[in-house]
Amino acid sequence: MPSFLQDVVDQTLQLYHNWEDLIFVLPSKRAGNFLKQEIRSRYQQTGFAPTILSIEDFIQHVADLKLIDPTVLNYRAYQAYLTLENPPKKESFEQFSGWAPALISDLNEMDRYCLDTTSFFSNLSSIKAMERWNLEEESTEFVNNYMAFWQSIPSLYENLTSTLLSEKTGYQGLIYRKASEDIEHYINANLDKPHIFMGFNALNTSEQIIITELLQHNMGHIFWDMDQYFLDRKEHMATSFFRKYQLEWNFYQDKEPEVLHRSFEEPKSIRLNKSETHLGQVYQVAQILSQLSPDEIRSTAVVLADEQLLMPLLHAIPKEIDQINVTMGAPLSIFPITDLFRLLLLIQQQNSASLYHKHLDALLNHSAISSFLKNTDRLNQKIKEQNLAYVQLDSLLQWSDPLDVDTLQLMLSPWKETTSALDSCLELLEILRLNAPPGEIIRTSAYGLYRLFLHLKHLDEELSYLKEISGLHKLFLELARTRQIDFESNAFQGLQVMGLLETRCLDFERVLLLSVNEGILPSGKSQSSFLTYDLKKEYELPTQYEKDAVYAYHFYRLLFRAKEVDLFYVEQTEGLGSMEKSRFLRQLELDPPTQHHIEHLQLTTSIDIKPPEPKQVEKSSSLNLRLEEIARKGFSPSSLTNYIRNPLEFYAQRVLRIRELEEVEETVAYNTLGNVVHNSLENLYKPWIGRQLEPRGLTDMLSRVTPEVKTQFEQCFKQGDTDQGMNLIIYQVAIRYVEQLIKADIALLNKGNNLEIVSLEEELEMELNLPHITYPVRIYGKADRIDLFNGDIRIVDYKTGAVEPADLKVKEWAELIEDYKYAKAFQVLCYALMLKEKKGILANTSGIISFKRMSYDFMPFKDSTGSSTITDQILTQYEEVLQQLIAEIMDKDIHFVEKQVH
Template sequence: MLSFLEETIQTIQNEHEDISQCILILPSKRAGGFFKELLRKRSKKTIFAPTILSIEEFIEQLSSLKIIRPDDLLIKSYQAYLATEGISNKDKFEEYISWSNALLNDFSEMDRYRVDPKQFFSYLSSLKTLEKWGVADKQTTLITNYLAFWNHLYEFYTQLNDLLLKEQVGYQGMVYRKAADDIEHYITHNGHKEHIFVGFNALNTSEKHIIQELLETGNTRIFWDIDRHFFEDEQHSASYFIRQHLQEWKYYQNNPLPSISSNFSENKQINIVEAPNNSAQVKYLGALLSSYSEEKLRNTAIVLADEALLLPVLYSLPSNVDQANVTMGRALNGFSSTLFFESLLKFHTNPGNSYYYKSVLKLLSHPLSQNLLVAPQSIVSKIASENHTYVTPIRLIEMGGAENEEILKLLFSNWENKAQRVLDVCDRLLQHLLTAPEEDAIEGLVWKKLEEVFHHISVLSQSYPYLREVNSVCQLFTTLLSTISLDFEGDAYSGLQIMGVLETRGIDFENIIMLSVNEGVLPAGKSNASFITYDLKKQFQLPLYTEKDAVYTYHFYRLLHRAKDITLVYNSFSKGLNSGEKSRYLLQLEIERLPNHDLDFKTVSSPVSILKKNPREITKTPAILERLEEIASKYFSPSSLTSYIRNPIDFYYQRILKINEAEDVEETVGYSTLGNIVHDALENLYLPFVGSFLETDKLKSLRSKVDKEVESQFKAHYGRGDYTRGKNLIIFEVAKRY
């Protein structure tokens, strides 16, 4: 069976002797790459390749604008925000970042769908005013400023667009709107060229306008990938968009409808697998792949509905997988190293002369500290043994020794709230990591990506005054972590393919393994990260969550059109946001089962090994008996006798081997510590009277020694813990009164 792209290439080659003059537009760069590779394999002689573009590349050409980077957009939009005169009491940059992404996404969506901005923002402002209607007879300053913000959003929007146009860049929606506005100019100069659109489904208003205008030239074709089974079912959302295009577009009123394939009803083996957790999903995948031949692996795609599973999947690939290509990125916020740098930046947002021990331990206990420091656990132990609630940078450097001095100074010296100091320190830490022997190839790629991110923030901080403080750099870095992804390299067109759902657009595989086919993951469900209300979206014909669900429906079923061996795995574990419910698509496959579809249901579980319990015996050797006699010669405390009766093993570890529980910092003086302090203070005070007759005057003379003795015992038992304030000061005073 030919794939959709092969069918398209065959049709184009049959109709054209020379396709080098054609311009082909596909949904993604990945689909374009596969198209070019298949064209190369099918061409029997050397030919000039046609122009092959992703839709985003084509839109950039039409608009003469480049899509701006996410971090640059945040900076430029803040400039526009500051220049908006109607908005008073403007937020600081770090506050602006917390809400601006949602607003910028709304701007982009509004522009992609060519909504009249003036009318849109007027309507939105009126809605916000209605929300506050009747809140108070007299509006407070807070409400006045709130309404002023919404009343001047159009001014903010125009300021941003003007600023970006001057630099010939734009956010995605702005570039799409500009392309749609300029299509007539493009057709004037390029209308004679043949444009071929391949594999599209849901189109925004800008894309619809562009394609329909090109279709009217008579030199444009569009190849849809839809199956007859879905197209003829008017209730099925997999064909919702394509059916809408074919019914509504003027072009199809005068031209025949495209041919529609019938591949979904062919023979298919569909395995629906229930796994109790993500770990079981990944282990099942590894076991399944290990049974595949080399030939089968070359025609297999692993599709991750939940992209957070990418790293577990990569680490679980069996030895028979020689080649694997990852066509999806992984957001930087999902890596351990980025969490370390994020914690480090947050650590320094509140500078001081000493640091709270838990914040210090969070950094020193992070796995990346093992790459930066020599034996960081020894510093952790010293903090606990010396009972530091707060610890100074100087003391930390002393604890670490000469071999750790350079790194500890970088980590814990005061950064003086200077952004450039932050970025220099992070760069030096990354250089240290990159020059050390590489233990994990993936983490090595993360370090290089982080180096790029910090370098770019450094360039920005030198140009913009609101990026000169630690907190603003920290907020920008944290925001960017979810927008910047790490891309993996591999042979793009051979071997096992690992991809996200959107990366499968236009591409077919004989064998499909999809993980996390859960409701709330596929489809993703409702998202509230928008300032545009449901009513406003409906009024201006912006996409609702039902239409976004239909996009996922199409991608899911399109992937199954030509596949023969399909394995769909879902996570049945229910906790928090994860419902443990199988996706509606699995239920549809089950309920609407076609005659040629062989459905097989499996349940896998994590392997559980049952270990035989043997009673543990410890022989009383001469050394153990000697230790027991040593303890007995002093005393057996009630607690030690209780320990022996309750659990003799604990007694053995604690009293015989002297292995105690891990030390921890005692922020507040505990009962046992207070008891030891009082006990030892009383012992030292009364020791001089042993063997002598107690007299009233001598006992009265002890009062003057109590304060000094209790303080001495606090220093001995409470280490460097602070007992000069708070609850500990009260306990100190109580101890003196015993």
Template sequence: MTTFIFDVLKDLQSNNENLSELTFVLPSKRAGLFLKHQLTKVTKQTIFSPHIISIEEFVEDLSELKSISNTELLFEFYTAYIKLTKKSEADTFESFSKWAQILLQDFNEIDRYLIPQKNIFDYLSAIQDLNHWSLENDKTEFVKNYLSFWNKLHNYYTQFTEQLINKKIGYQGLIYREAVNNLESYIQFNTERQHVFLGFNALNTSEETIIQELLKNDLAKIYWDIDAVFINNQKHDAALFTRQHKNNWTFFKDNSFNWITTNYSKEKNISVFGIPKNIGQAKYIGTLLNNLQKDNQSLQNTAVVLGDENLLVPVLNSLPSGIEALNVTMGFPLKSIPIASLFESLFHLHKTPSNTFYFKDVINIISHQLIRPLFNIEGIDFATKIIETIDANNLVYLTAERLKLLANNSEDLIDLLFSNWSQSVREALENCSQLILRIKNYLDDEKDSNLLSLEYLFRFNELFNEVFRLNTEYHHIKDISTLYSVFKELLSSETLDFQGEPLQGLQIMGMLESRVLDFETVIISSVNEGILPSGKTNNSFIPFDVKIENNLPTYKEKDAVYTYHFYRLLQRAKNVYILYNTEADILTGGEKSRFIAQLELEGVHQINHQIIAPHVPVIQTSLNVVKKTNSILAELKEVAHKGFSPSSLTNYIRNPIDFYYQKILKIKEHTNVEETVAANTLGTVVHNTLEDFYKPLVGTLISVEIIKNLKTDIAKTVTRHFTDVYKEGDVTRGKNLIIFEIAKRYVSNFLDLEIKELKAGNQIKIMAIEANNNVVIEIPELDFPVTITGKVDRVDEFNGVIRIIDYKTGSVEQSHVEIIDWESMTTDYSKYSKSFQVLTYVYMMFKSNQIQLPVEAGIISFKNLGKGFLKFSKKDKAGAYAKKDTLITQETLDNFYKELKQLVLEICNSDIPFTEKET
């Protein structure tokens, strides 16, 4: 396969051109590197290398202006803006940057296409004046300011461009305009210099003017790369610009048009694959490359072209291991580097000045992979210490002083991360630089394993140095919020360049990097509408019709640019693989590109179109089963000796595997910070408050007067217990204040219920509060003792009948404490767990001789206080008319004991494994 560059060099050689004396101008620097490489194939003797430059470099030389970054342009533009705007009316730099970006793009287009500036800005101002009721005498301040902005556009442009030219710097459009202005002088002083322009397609007016003037003065040659299939079809957008140049340039009326080729019509293997999701495309690219290697095809002349450059990282992670040489022309986006997340978190934390920091933000920062090692001092992990203290004390917000106390050997690191940021932007930037230095010193100790991290760190050090330089020169960043905006702007545009051999191995590139280059095998991803081509986007202050009137490019021309690049990749290729996303997506679209439909309809090539579905293995879901080994049985005996609680037994009924995790493996749930008071915390507070109230009344007949006196202490006692249980959590505002009031209301309502019962003539005697029980149950089948342990919330005597009462802050209905048949009690957790619990309490108290039968047992639900005491009952059948027996007798306990014994035997049976239940 011969390439376009090789054909151009051969043509020049056949015309006896001295290659060493030529100046080659190409669309990109990368194309120049390939041209230099091709020189060795057309020359058989040693020669001096010709001058090879990109069009941007050539125009920059012509203009005598230096191109600067987009971020620095914003700073320069803001300087011009505040000179022309009253201080009281001027936007902040942060607000300015949002609309100034768009205006800079418009300035760029106006200059590149040599549009008379005053005319178009006056035109835009007049349009806005008409649109906003200029005939009305009394305009609102908003309308006045709006129209004033449009009237000042030309002044902004003039002040801005003069300012740049005086500094010998500029943006692309201004550089092009100045290059055209200097063209005549350049021609006069370079009469012997021959230029060769090759591989161009869409030219702006400045480029057209420069090239045509050089052609007219016999100082240039130009080579186009267009196929006959495209240029002969008047409706084919791949040749839209080339046809215009061929038909409109006067030079081609008397000179030949080089070249129209016939490469596209040659036989090709074109396959189109529809693949769900972007990650699916990345994985399939790896599969394609692996298949090419298996077929013994060299990847030396293979290119992976990413329509969506966000696929770079997934594609790199999907490459087969056998690839030895690889060149990536796109830079690795800085926003994807791990250290970016650290500074994102820091700026997010400090952009709003505050003396306290949200605990999740603090944990996020100190747990970062590059920060956590810095807290490890003399073997003590202070990061863990801080996190554990936050959890243990329920700290939702922390101060820098509190953090210093927790990390007493890391005060300087706490200062870098959390202090001094609000004092000044300069201080914040110095903190960032010092932090980078601290991380570097740590990484230097293990340099061999951290070379990549050091490279990341160096790139971010450069980025902050650039921000520091810009702010030192322009002084536009006044606060951390603005600094954050500038940081994000740089982060989104800056990259870390890959180091590789650009002429060897597999090439991974974006669509624009493929200009002028030819490959035998091409894989193109993300060929979807909205990506290739990008579609109708108009990020501009200039309306569509005004663009058309002034010959400025619209979305149609931009689509035609991508059409050309897409088809040019196919021209000389032999094997083409086109991938698109089949899944509809609101942002990126799901429809396959019109390019694919066009390929299928034009009929030049046979297209192999397939929909690829990822291989999804059938994973048989199996329940977790743990066999009872000797060590587990030994641990079970220990648990049985210490005591099974009613909640642990019901936990086994609910799911045996949870019982195994909690009682055998001793795995506890991690205690997280409660931003909002949890249900169990509310329950604990209510239980503890009632314990305080009723503990002194044990053995006493309570009275209305006693209960009324208790009501006066509700607020004080609830507050104290919230402090004990909720630690340093705040219950003075938001949802927590509501829950705090609910806790007081629960206690108050319960006391009101007591008063109501007493006023109705009922006699209530408190017998026990939070009564601890620890009893051994007789199970002859086991050769070790089994203990049941638990704490009963309340035991009282109600009109001579003993009641065992369990408090529940959640909602409980009467049906939750009723059973029909005893066998279901240990199998159906959802229906009978509460009945099992209260009967366990009765059984324990009876066995420990604390009560005499018969008794009543049940639940008082604070969410269902209106139903009063919900008594356990045994029903003879289902239905509303079933007979209920609420008294717990010896027979009741005998029946319960059988089920309890059966449950404990199952838990301790070595032949019955802990088996997970389906949920």
């Protein structure tokens, strides 16, 4: 089956023998490149090639204007805005940039459709007046200024267009209007040059004027890529524009359109692939491509209705496909170097003498920072060591590698205005150019950024409208999102990856179209316009219906000559991200030609329902030596209970010595609160060691709680801020915990109890002699408080977390080393055992005071009978399970196996 381009070339060969003067006009440059290839293969004579232009280039040629850069257009629009008399108080360029693109887009539409500006602006102003009309209230100054602004839009338009025309530039709509007004001059200058228009569908008024004028003067032909199947269905959206031209153009009063065909009804295999996720489509496409031969790949196109899937797709394409032609550029915003400069602008717009640690952390650990700084590890370490939530630049420079000082100053010294910011960014990119490894993508993306900042610098030097770094940051993000870096490839070989608009005029035997969902294909309603629906209908501007018709044509045209079609869509019926299949798929299902074979497929990910095998680490000879080293130094009760919770955690923390990631503690951590409370209580109670506590002395102690807690926060939390926010609450909680314990002791004394402090933070240790272990095994720990309560020795462990009495009651001794729930009981018994072994003192009770459960007072260990008295028999039984636990840890044949959490 011949392609559309082949059809056009064949018919043009019959019409014209000399092609030197022909001018081909197509919807895109890409289609023009493929046409050039087709002409080269089919035109047998030797001669000069015809002129091949995209519609954009052709219109600019007719109007003799160049398309203005969107950023420059924003500046020129602001320049015109400043000349307005109303409103008297002008917005900043940053504020103007927030709403100006929508206004410029509306002006663009107005010009492309050649509207009467006087009438249009009058109606627009009236509509804005009605939006603010309220008979019950007097008009405010704000409303008056608002209305004055809309009434001044014609002046803004005149100022803007006159400025652009004087510079021989214009935005798209202005160029189109100018071209339609000057078409007679163009015709007179080019009467001997036939024009071939091809592959068009939705034409604005300017394009219709230009094309019909050329056709009426017998200066060429227009070839439509339209299938008769859709023309036979009178209401089909895909043909709505074509039918309109047939009825309205004088050219078609006595002529039939050219290049009408019945390709769509040819046999096709169409698969509708439903996926649960966006990436699921990508993986399925990769699977299909992996099964195609090189010849099949060359006639295949992967079309992305949602162009955000480009990078995942490129990563998923099988490595065997070594030739890929990507027609879409990748936006600058997706590259790491762009994110680095976004972060720098974010830091600079804070305009603070100190730098927020999270911003610095993101900067110093950014993947692209190695091209600028030689050594960031020391800076990260210093910030975390001193627990700095906000860091002074002088401190950073003092800690940094001497080779990094100048670059750090360039990055982090205040950029006081946009000029210095742009200069600094350009200088940093020059440093990157000199230091980045050759051939890496970072150099390519950096060059794109360099051109972006250089462009902004030239504009800033000319007009200086950007005053704040925040405005530059906002503009940078917008430009990075819209500016693209093109992929380099052979346009005519290998797999074709393209967006939907790039498929115009092109045909492929196999098509894989992704994201055929409502809201994507068609795209759904857009709110970026000041024009109401009624105003658009009145002036025949495109509404949502016309935009949907454009998508309908592109969707079905893509299928005209394809033989194998895979259409992918995502179906999610729940949540905010719910999606449904496109109406085009439903239409295809309900009204297919008889020769089409339509198949429905559900893309699923296989799920292995078998529970994962627990991870394990086998004990090698070197690991056993490390365990012996640990045993000789000693096990703490917390490390043993850590093993009970999960042997792999014990292996990571004790054997491999892997510590938790050290970070800046912006909010007081749980362990820091515990340290503050423990240290405060130790210092406050230390003068009472060996003495009977007295209510009066403890009452006096209450007055020293706040300064003591403050001192401990300064030591444990270092330079962290406890004067506001969550930290202030935690600071007050720490004071309350300490005061609660003191008040609880006062209450005990007032009830006639005797209480004497024996020791605080008592360091305890002992050696265990285990069968089959030839070396001594040591255990050690620190008891928070040992006291005499009414003559009985009591071991007290403080806990800032919640502990329940049930956590300290053990029914079966085996539970102590099998269930982490009893870790607290394990710990207090360990203190009792070590106290007896070290000092020969048998504690009467050993337990916990939980600051979150002060209503329970002291919670002692209890055995299965409910007794809290510790006896030699209890300690003997405990020592047996303790030895059993350590023997398991040291056993060469028992590996470290991950404990499954249910």
